Amino acid sequence: MLGALQFRNLLQTLNHHAVDYIVVGGVGAVLQGAPVSTLDLDIVYSLESENLPRLIGALEDLDAVYRVQPERRLQPKTSHLAAGGHNLLITRFGPLDLLGNIGNGRSYPDLVSHTSAMDLGDGLTVPVLELETLIAVKEEVGGEKDRAMLPVLRRTLEELRRR
Amino acid sequence: MLMAEDHNADAYSDDGVDLSLIRWMLSLTPAERLEALQQFAGFALSARARSTPIPQPTADAESSRG
Numbered sequence: 001m002l003g004a005l006q007f008r009n010l011l012q013t014l015n016h017h018a019v020d021y022i023v024v025g026g027v028g029a030v031l032q033g034a035p036v037s038t039l040d041l042d043i044v045y046s047l048e049s050e051n052l053p054r055l056i057g058a059l060e061d062l063d064a065v066y067r068v069q070p071e072r073r074l075q076p077k078t079s080h081l082a083a084g085g086h087n088l089l090i091t092r093f094g095p096l097d098l099l100g101n102i103g104n105g106r107s108y109p110d111l112v113s114h115t116s117a118m119d120l121g122d123g124l125t126v127p128v129l130e131l132e133t134l135i136a137v138k139e140e141v142g143g144e145k146d147r148a149m150l151p152v153l154r155r156t157l158e159e160l161r162r163r
Numbered sequence: 164m165l166m167a168e169d170h171n172a173d174a175y176s177d178d179g180v181d182l183s184l185i186r187w188m189l190s191l192t193p194a195e196r197l198e199a200l201q202q203f204a205g206f207a208l209s210a211r212a213r214s215t216p217i218p219q220p221t222a223d224a225e226s227s228r229g
Contacts, residue, residue, distance in 0.1 A: 005204045007197060030200045033189040035181070039204055094204075121194035155180040159189055 005094035010041050010062070011126050013093070017058035020046035022115050023128045024102060024137070029149070031118050032131045034156040036149055040095035044129070045081070046108040047100060052078050055098070062091035103137035131157045 007027055014021055022045075023031065026038025045055055059076055066074045067088045076087050076098070084100030084107065101107040114133040117125050129137075135153045138146040174183045188196055 005201070005208060007201055007204075027197075027200065030188075030196050031193045033185060033191075033196065035184040035188045037200065037203055037207075039207070118193045120197055121192075151176075151178050151180050152185070155176050155178075155182060156185050156188075159182065159185050163189070 005039065007041055007094070008120065008124065009093040010091065010096055011120070012124055013058050013061050014043070014055075015124065015126070017054045017061070019055050019058050020048065020051045020108065021055075021127065022108065022111055023126055024099065024111075024134060025097070026149075028128045028134055029131070029153055029156070031120075031126075031128050032134075032156065033160065034131070034149075034153050036152055040097055042097045042099060044099045044102055044106075044108050044111055046112075047082060047084050048108075052081050055081060059089070059091075062093060062096065064089040064091045064096060066090075067095065103140035106137060131160065 011023070021043040022028075023041070024044055025040075025042030026036050027041050029036050030038070045051065056076070056078055064076060065072075066076065067090045070090055076089065080087060081098065081100075086100070087098040089096045089098065102111075111129055111133065112127075114130050115127040116130055118128045119125050131153060135150065135157060138150055138153065171183075174181065176182055188199075191199065
């Protein structure tokens with residue numbers, strides 16, 4: 001069920017459907033220079049009513065279904081996305097986590113002013129949560145996996161500030 | 164007396180983070196960083212897909228050890 005992992009294709013599909021989203025998590029950290037690894041793309045998406053149909057369109061293009069019990073091929077519906085929780089999906093380009101909020105309930109409107117547009121070449125520009133805010137979110141979550149990543153993120157931020 | 168040059172000076176932070184790896188990542192463009200992650204992920208997934216379980220010793224083999 002695991003499709004070929006292609007972060008670029010996932011991002012291109014979201015952009016093609018004009019989805020309002022922010023790249024967070026490991027991919028966001030890597031794009032800003034942190035040497036961490038991940039096998040999924042985490043995004044926070046806007047819950048605005050005009051964004052949800054665009055997101056559903058992208059998910060249809062991506063053949064997205066919920067990762068739990070993938071054999072049932074449960075497709076995310078607008079009502080699922082509107083609930084604003086975490087939707088853990090598998091797509092034809094790999095795992096995609098759609099997050100209605102992160103940390104202590106920070107949602108798209110809270111985060112959008114803390115993003116930078118990053119140029120990934122070939123006309124692909126993506127909004128990425130700034131490292132400082134990503135660190136703050138991981139400190140709020142306090143899970144084992146998040147805590148483990150924090151030293152690398154903090155040192156990356158220090159190196160960035162020295163430049 | 165000449166001392167051997169320490170090629171790893173300042174390579175690690177006080178909390179053990181490899182700063183040389185961070186500096187290398189920061190020398191790349193965002194597109195190159197994504198490509199590096201992509202290549203790692205591709206390698207990890209293909210290695211996992213091709214791996215075969217290591218045969219476990221049978222009870223007989225265990226008991227025959229000295």
